[in-house]
Amino acid sequence: MTKKEKQAIRLQICMLLDQHREDPTSDHLEQAKKLSKLLLEDEYEPKKGEWSIAEKYYLVNHVPVIGFNKTAKNLKRSLKDAKVMYTRLMKGQINTVGVFDEKITRLG
CATH class of the missing domain: 1.20.5 (Single alpha-helices involved in coiled-coils or other helix-helix interfaces)
Known part of the structure; x- marks a missing residue:
């Protein structure tokens, strides 16, 4: 729009x-x-490119609670990108250093 x-x-x-x-x-x-x-x-354009550790952490911890749609919207990422990243994180296909740690910095 x-x-x-x-x-x-x-x-x-x-x-x-x-x-x-x-x-x-x-x-x-x-x-x-x-x-x-x-x-x-039509409020936002989805982000493209690299995911930060904080975004991955948020994705992993919020999808089971609030689902893909709301999590993707909160991260300002497309639903498809969120599902792909979540699947790759859960299968261990990408670097997860910091994602499954207890401490994490705030989403900026």
């Missing part, structure tokens, strides 16, 4: 809320929510 498209959606939301400020019905609020969801869906 382009910057102009996002601006147009934000403007629609503002106009909708301004028009119905004194009588906010659930229909108008639902319209505003639907428009805002469009903005949230």
Whole structure:
């Protein structure tokens, strides 16, 4: 989604809320929510390239708890990349130094 498209959606939301400020019905609020969801869906471009130790650590420890979708979103990585990395980590196909250690630095 382009910057102009996002601006147009934000403007629609503002106009909708301004028009119905004194009588906010659930229909108008639902319209505003639907428009805002469009903005949230296209919120980030997935990261590419090397995974940091902190990202690998987060992936290994959060996939079993919150699943692939949410973990990938939190890491700002594509779902496919997260699944591939998780599988490779679990099979021991890549260097896991620091990933399975108890201490780890914060995700930056």
